[in-house]
Amino acid sequence: MIYSKIKLSPPQSALPFPDTKSAGFDWALVLNNLDFTKCLDGQSVELTQFDRFLGALGASHLLNFAFAQRLDRNTPWDITNVSVPWRLAIKAASRVYKRGVKLIPADTKHISIQETEIIFLDSNQQKANDRIPKDFEFFDYIEDGDFIVIDKNFYDLNIKSLSKLAKYRHHVVNILEREKTHLSAVKLSNAITASVTRIVTIGGGVLGDLVGFVASQREIQSVYIPTTLLSMADSSVGGKTGINFEPYGKNQVGAFHFPAKTIIEPKCLATLPMREIYSGLAECLKHAFISNDRSLWDGLIEISRSSLDQMEICELLKIVQVKADIVSRDPFEYGERALLNFGHTLGHALETFSIERDGDQCLSHGQCVIVGMIYAIRLAQKKSLFKKGDPIVQQLLNTALVPSLNFDSQAVGQYISNNISNDKKASHSKVRWVLPSKFGAFHRGSDNQWTVEHEFDSELFCNLMDELGN
Numbered sequence: 001m002i003y004s005k006i007k008l009s010p011p012q013s014a015l016p017f018p019d020t021k022s023a024g025f026d027w028a029l030v031l032n033n034l035d036f037t038k039c040l041d042g043q044s045v046e047l048t049q050f051d052r053f054l055g056a057l058g059a060s061h062l063l064n065f066a067f068a069q070r071l072d073r074n075t076p077w078d079i080t081n082v083s084v085p086w087r088l089a090i091k092a093a094s095r096v097y098k099r100g101v102k103l104i105p106a107d108t109k110h111i112s113i114q115e116t117e118i119i120f121l122d123s124n125q126q127k128a129n130d131r132i133p134k135d136f137e138f139f140d141y142i143e144d145g146d147f148i149v150i151d152k153n154f155y156d157l158n159i160k161s162l163s164k165l166a167k168y169r170h171h172v173v174n175i176l177e178r179e180k181t182h183l184s185a186v187k188l189s190n191a192i193t194a195s196v197t198r199i200v201t202i203g204g205g206v207l208g209d210l211v212g213f214v215a216s217q218r219e220i221q222s223v224y225i226p227t228t229l230l231s232m233a234d235s236s237v238g239g240k241t242g243i244n245f246e247p248y249g250k251n252q253v254g255a256f257h258f259p260a261k262t263i264i265e266p267k268c269l270a271t272l273p274m275r276e277i278y279s280g281l282a283e284c285l286k287h288a289f290i291s292n293d294r295s296l297w298d299g300l301i302e303i304s305r306s307s308l309d310q311m312e313i314c315e316l317l318k319i320v321q322v323k324a325d326i327v328s329r330d331p332f333e334y335g336e337r338a339l340l341n342f343g344h345t346l347g348h349a350l351e352t353f354s355i356e357r358d359g360d361q362c363l364s365h366g367q368c369v370i371v372g373m374i375y376a377i378r379l380a381q382k383k384s385l386f387k388k389g390d391p392i393v394q395q396l397l398n399t400a401l402v403p404s405l406n407f408d409s410q411a412v413g414q415y416i417s418n419n420i421s422n423d424k425k426a427s428h429s430k431v432r433w434v435l436p437s438k439f440g441a442f443h444r445g446s447d448n449q450w451t452v453e454h455e456f457d458s459e460l461f462c463n464l465m466d467e468l469g470n
């Protein structure tokens with residue numbers, strides 16, 4: 001039974017890459033005043049597997065070059081007069097560098113922008129993770145000929161033995177955050193035959209980001225069946241796909257690829273470990289904050305202190321609606337969609353550090369986001385943008401979502417300070433932050449952007465780390 005439907009309709013006019021064919025140009029390669037030819041000409045660039053995946057020799061080489069130069073996402077790459085052999089490489093790299101930079105002259109960009117239908121199933125359920133027998137309704141939305149990629153843990157715990165699954169082509173993937181890389185993208189792409197026209201992802205945000213990215217490059221339609229709270233509330237809505245690009249950090253290479261459908265069946269959450277529930281709750285709280293919905297916030301704070309058993313499906317629906325509304329208005333993040341990165345500037349840097357240091361025992365995405373939200377509010381308070389003494393920070397600190405950290409705060413601070421300008425929102429190597437001005441409201445910088453340029457405040461960070469230390 002369908003419980004509710006949301007339509008996410010990005011305006012077609014929001015296409016970021018105008019469809020103007022640039023014919024007859026005398027190409028030269030000048031990129032943000034850097035002579036890219038120095039990077040390419042005279043080099044014997046080997047064809048890598050990732051080049052093959054992106055469709056052009058030299059694309060990975062160019063990506064590395066652009067990252068090493070810390071080029072930001074907002075400055076177009078001027079490729080007037082680029083020598084012929086490198087045109088394809090630059091186009092391929094520009095399409096995925098920090099989820100896409102514009103080219104001058106403008107390039108034809110095939111971007112899959114389409115309406116997403118978000119379907120909520122489970123009308124009989126009261127609570128988000130009621131333990132109802134596992135007769136999943138989502139199978140009704142899978143079509144013959146679909147290629148299904150399934151998260152290994154969800155598969156083992158829930159659908160391995162279901163006869164319904166056997167009739168579809170499916171591929172089971174065991175993937176950790178640190179494996180969300182270009183190599184995994186290549187490997188997955190190799191498993192997908194040319195005849196596949198639609199990929200269904202059954203899993204969490206890590207798998208969804210990876211499969212979505214592969215689908216974007218292969219120009220295949222995507223359908224998400226999220227199985228974690230985070231992927232239901234956030235990552236399977238909005239069309240962002242991507243991979244971590246080492247050593248430059250999280251989600252640095254990617255593409256916008258809007259799914260045709262996202263099918264949310266809350267009973268998938270019944271087997272999700274508590275750590276992952278908490279991780280998802282962090283993004284839910286972020287949405288409640290952004291939407292200025294105090295009762296939703298209070299309810300989630302209460303749940304975050306105890307357990308998900310209290311979460312109503314209608315609350316989950318509201319949280320998804322917040323994201324769908326913002327994405328509909330600003331699908332490619334030229335404006336208010338940046339607010340969804342609240343807590344993520346520091347959060348991503350911390351997560352990258354934790355993955356490097358702790359491997360499988362790393363902090364969850366949501367734990368890092370919560371720390372990032374607290375840091376952003378404190379930074380706003382320090383800049384007198386947010387009222388000191390507001391109970392919001394204490395409310396967050398009292399939840400079970402905040403990790404207790406055993407970091408050497410100075411060492412982590414140094415690491416983050418060195419790496420944070422790789423953040424996708426960074427511009428000209430300066431870091432951009434989403435800074436709230438009060439509950440449900442955000443400060444706009446002098447350039448009227450929703451992100452504000454500010455250097456990383458090591459002292460503020462170290463104090464917070466020490467406060468969260470055990």
Ligand SMILES: NC(=O)c1ccc[n+]([C@@H]2O[C@H](COP(=O)([O-])OP(=O)(O)OC[C@H]3O[C@@H](n4cnc5c(N)ncnc54)[C@H](O)[C@@H]3O)[C@@H](O)[C@H]2O)c1
Nearest residue numbers: 153154204205206207227228230231234235240268271272
């Ligand atoms: N694309 C976006 O807009 C967006 C937004 C937010 C976060 N993200 C990304 O999402 C990722 C985090 O996603 P996540 O939190 O879903 O993590 P995840 O995909 O790693 O899933 C968490 C764990 O839960 C297991 N699992 C999944 N479903 C299960 C179930 N029902 N029962 C038991 N185990 C289950 C998985 O195997 C995994 O071990 C990060 O990489 C983050 O960057 C993307």
